[in-house]
Structures are given as C-alpha cells and as structure tokens.
Amino acid sequence: MAASLLKPVQTTSLEKITQTALDKGYTAQGEMFSAHDMALLAEEVCGCRVQRLSGGMAGNNAMIIQKHLSGGQPILIPYDEDFNHEPCLRRGHKAHWAVASGILLGLVQGSVTSKDIPSDATLPWLHFYPGGVPPEWPMGAVKEVYILTKQGKSLHYQLWEFTSVTQSNAQLKEMDPQRASDGTHYVLPPGGVEEGLAGQVVLLYTCPQPN
Structure with missing residues (x-):
C-alpha cells in the first residue's frame, strides 16, 4: 500500500x-517485528529515502510525524490491532503494521479562514491546504488530531485519533504467548518485540518522478 503511494505509476508486487524480506532474513512467516x-x-x-523514528510518537516526534503526513508523505506504524x-492495547499480542497517508486537524473555530486556507465548496468548515505543509503550523489552534490510515486486512480507510495510535504504538512489549509457543519459527530482533517495535515508526519519502 505504501509503495503505491510512493510510486503511483509503478507496481511493486507483494x-x-x-x-x-525472506531473502534478507527479515521474516520467516511474513511477520515483521523490527522497525x-x-x-x-x-x-x-x-528505492526511496526512509527515516526510522524512535522514542515514541509524542513530543517532538508528534510534530515531525504530523508535518510529514501533511506534506503527502506516508508513514508505516506498528500498533496493536x-x-x-x-x-488497541494488547501489549503487542496483536501487533500489526498500518500505513498512514493523511492528517485531519480539528482547529479552534475561527482560527482559520478561507482567505488563509481554501475551504471545501460544500463543507465550508473543511479546509484543504493545497501546497502540502502550511507555512505556519497552527500550533495553538489545534484541538484534535486524526490520521488517515489503512491496515492490510481492512477494506476501508479509517480516521484514527492520534493519541490512541500513539498509546498503542508505545506499549508493544511482547509476542502473543500462544503464538510464541506454537512451534513455528519467527524472526525476532535482539530484545524482542519491545526493542523492535515499541515507540517506533518508519517515515517514507515520495520518490521523484522521472522526466
């Protein structure tokens, strides 16, 4: 899904x-427990630039993530599904990856006008900034933050509250004990799920299009 956002003209097959991933030893059964x-x-x-953020999705990282999304750049986020x-919060027992590709900011009423940022023709309270990241991020006016996401097993895009994703991402501690003891070989990084996934996201930068 992320590849199609990065290279919409090309196809990167599953x-x-x-x-x-198998050849590189990143996975054995399709699992990916390492950011x-x-x-x-x-x-x-x-074939594009990639940045791995650690230390959680809050604080300074929250602004990096939100500005990255507002600029039309996708992010890969591990979380409990x-x-x-x-x-949700399952200590990593339901760990999966999702692709985030957009952001919705709930702002204080009146803090943005159509003169500042164009509004939708039918929903005048909905504003779209056409040039990616606004020149001045509306720090004090932001009341709510939602990100547009899709998980591989879902048929639809969803809006997730940024705080709930942040909390789910931070508490990835361990593999599901039932899965860990099922006799199947999985690739785990040193330190396990917590070391490999907790508080980490992967930022992808869209590839320049050929002339």
Missing part, C-alpha cells in the same frame, strides 16, 4: 516484497 528491518526493506523495494482494525 510477492517481490515478501521474497526480498529497523522494515525501514531497510522499504528502502530496498521502493483490535477486531475492527483500530488501535
């Missing part, structure tokens, strides 16, 4: 991505 390995895989199969694909 088979190629999976085989590359470091995910970043290396994305860099190789997409609930039955409806939304974030």
Whole structure:
C-alpha cells in the first residue's frame, strides 16, 4: 500500500516484497517485528529515502510525524490491532503494521479562514491546504488530531485519533504467548518485540518522478 503511494505509476508486487524480506532474513512467516528491518526493506523495494523514528510518537516526534503526513508523505506504524482494525492495547499480542497517508486537524473555530486556507465548496468548515505543509503550523489552534490510515486486512480507510495510535504504538512489549509457543519459527530482533517495535515508526519519502 505504501509503495503505491510512493510510486503511483509503478507496481511493486507483494510477492517481490515478501521474497526480498525472506531473502534478507527479515521474516520467516511474513511477520515483521523490527522497525529497523522494515525501514531497510522499504528502502530496498521502493528505492526511496526512509527515516526510522524512535522514542515514541509524542513530543517532538508528534510534530515531525504530523508535518510529514501533511506534506503527502506516508508513514508505516506498528500498533496493536483490535477486531475492527483500530488501535488497541494488547501489549503487542496483536501487533500489526498500518500505513498512514493523511492528517485531519480539528482547529479552534475561527482560527482559520478561507482567505488563509481554501475551504471545501460544500463543507465550508473543511479546509484543504493545497501546497502540502502550511507555512505556519497552527500550533495553538489545534484541538484534535486524526490520521488517515489503512491496515492490510481492512477494506476501508479509517480516521484514527492520534493519541490512541500513539498509546498503542508505545506499549508493544511482547509476542502473543500462544503464538510464541506454537512451534513455528519467527524472526525476532535482539530484545524482542519491545526493542523492535515499541515507540517506533518508519517515515517514507515520495520518490521523484522521472522526466
């Protein structure tokens, strides 16, 4: 999904991505418990610049992530997946990856006008900034933050509250004990799921289009 956002004209097949991950030893069954390995895989199969953030999705990283999304750049986020694909808190037992590709800011009423940022023709309270990141980020006016996401098993895009994704991402501690003891070989980084995933995201930068 992220590859299609990075290279909309080209096709990066799931088979190629999976085989590359297998060949590099990043996965054994399709699992990916390392943000470091995910970043290396994305860099190789997409051929674009990749940045791995650690230390959680709050604080200074929150601004980096939000500005990255507002500029039309996708992000890969590990989190615990609930039955409806939304974030939950299961200590990593339901760890999955999602692709975030957009951001919705809930602002204080009146803090933005159509003169500042164009509004939608039918929904005048909805503003779209056409040039990516606004020149001045509306820091004091932001009341709510939602990100546009999609998980591989979901048929639809969803809006997730940024705080809930942040909390789910931070508490990835361990593999599901039932899965860990099922006799199947999985690739785990040194330090396990917590070391490999907790508080980490992978930022992808769109590739320049050929002339």
